[in-house]
Amino acid sequence: MDVLRTGCSMLGCLEPEAPPPGFADQSDAADRLVAALPGILLYWHRFHRDGTRIDPCTQDDSIAGQFLRLLHDGEPDPAHRHGLDVSLTLYAEHEFNASTFTARICASTLSDLHSAVTGAIGTLRGPLHGGANEAAMALIERFDAPGAAEEGLMGMLDRKELIMGFGHRVYKDSDPRSDVIKKWAQRLGEQAGDLRLYEVSERIEQVMRREKKLFPNLDFYSASAYHMMGIPTPLFTPIFVLSRVTGWTAHVIEQRADNRLIRPGSEYIGPEPRPFVAIEDR
Ligand code: COA
Numbered sequence: 001m002d003v004l005r006t007g008c009s010m011l012g013c014l015e016p017e018a019p020p021p022g023f024a025d026q027s028d029a030a031d032r033l034v035a036a037l038p039g040i041l042l043y044w045h046r047f048h049r050d051g052t053r054i055d056p057c058t059q060d061d062s063i064a065g066q067f068l069r070l071l072h073d074g075e076p077d078p079a080h081r082h083g084l085d086v087s088l089t090l091y092a093e094h095e096f097n098a099s100t101f102t103a104r105i106c107a108s109t110l111s112d113l114h115s116a117v118t119g120a121i122g123t124l125r126g127p128l129h130g131g132a133n134e135a136a137m138a139l140i141e142r143f144d145a146p147g148a149a150e151e152g153l154m155g156m157l158d159r160k161e162l163i164m165g166f167g168h169r170v171y172k173d174s175d176p177r178s179d180v181i182k183k184w185a186q187r188l189g190e191q192a193g194d195l196r197l198y199e200v201s202e203r204i205e206q207v208m209r210r211e212k213k214l215f216p217n218l219d220f221y222s223a224s225a226y227h228m229m230g231i232p233t234p235l236f237t238p239i240f241v242l243s244r245v246t247g248w249t250a251h252v253i254e255q256r257a258d259n260r261l262i263r264p265g266s267e268y269i270g271p272e273p274r275p276f277v278a279i280e281d282r
Contacts (some may be wrong), residue, residue: 001125004120004241007040008033012114018109020274023256029113030249035189038063041238042070063242064088072230080229081189082183084239085155087225090177090218091240093247095170099124100244100251106254108262121241121250127164130219130244133236136165137223139204144196146203153207165220177218188228197224 039056064084068076124130132186143149189198
């Protein structure tokens with residue numbers, strides 16, 4: 001996330017957007033971000049992991065295919081490519097979530113697109129927002145069988161711990177995106193002949209429904225689906241960025257089309273005004 005946040009900001013330095021009021025090349029700047037962010041991320045990842053300097057130029061006609069190609073250095077498995085493509089679609093846009101709101105506030109000051117997206121990336125990384133998919137993976141990986149998962153989860157609930165990948169501020173009964181990615185998590189597990197993570201995830205889901213009446217959000221089954229694609233956990237939240245950048249930039253363009261400064265008020269609940277006492281009178 002540091003790499004993407006800084007890469008986005010640096011792109012704003014190297015290729016600044018045309019200024020307001022016209023923002024004449026905003027669509028091109030948005031397309032460029034969608035195209036460049038996977039290369040920025042994977043150039044860093046591959047160099048950091050094995051010292052390889054990859055060629056991040058486009059070699060595939062989909063973001064999912066390009067990502068897997070650069071990550072694994074070869075032709076992607078068709079099911080992995082399709083599953084990641086579906087996941088990117090599910091993550092692309094979700095109304096006024098926290099990171100999108102950040103982007104719109106920034107855009108409402110007539111700031112540049114790169115600043116809006118840089119702020120959005122910083123907001124997305126938190127574990128209550130996009131960071132939940134990595135935290136969900138850390139949870140699922142701890143258990144080697146459904147029985148152990150149930151026991152471990154009951155302990156966590158007794159200790160009133162937050163279970164990452166469950167609940168949603170807007171959805172109250174279910175997250176419709178979760179059903180889609182859950183099928184992919186199962187399909188990819190079956191293809192690999194390894195359903196351990198899927199079965200552990202399903203048991204966690206059952207316990208959460210039974211004990212807390214909470215349902216998995218998109219992040220929960222994304223974790224095991226990504227794992228089956230051979231994607232390292234620290235790339236899960238960055239993948240969310242590679243998709244959501246489409247939503248953020250669309251919101252920035254929409255905000256600019258009929259702009260008004262977003263400036264919330266706050267209700268003061270502190271002490272009442274107190275008499276002023278000059279220091280020499282104390
Ligand atoms: N694990 C355990 N308890 C949870 C929970 C979770 N994932 N999500 C909500 N709860 C509990 C809350 O602690 C609260 O309990 P309380 O009334 O005893 O204090 C109750 O359920 C109601 O919470 P709610 O008002 O629905 O949550 P919210 O709107 O404040 O928060 C989230 C929504 C997403 C921030 C919250 O569900 C959460 O932190 N989930 C985990 C992080 C996550 O997956 N984020 C990705 C979202 S797409």
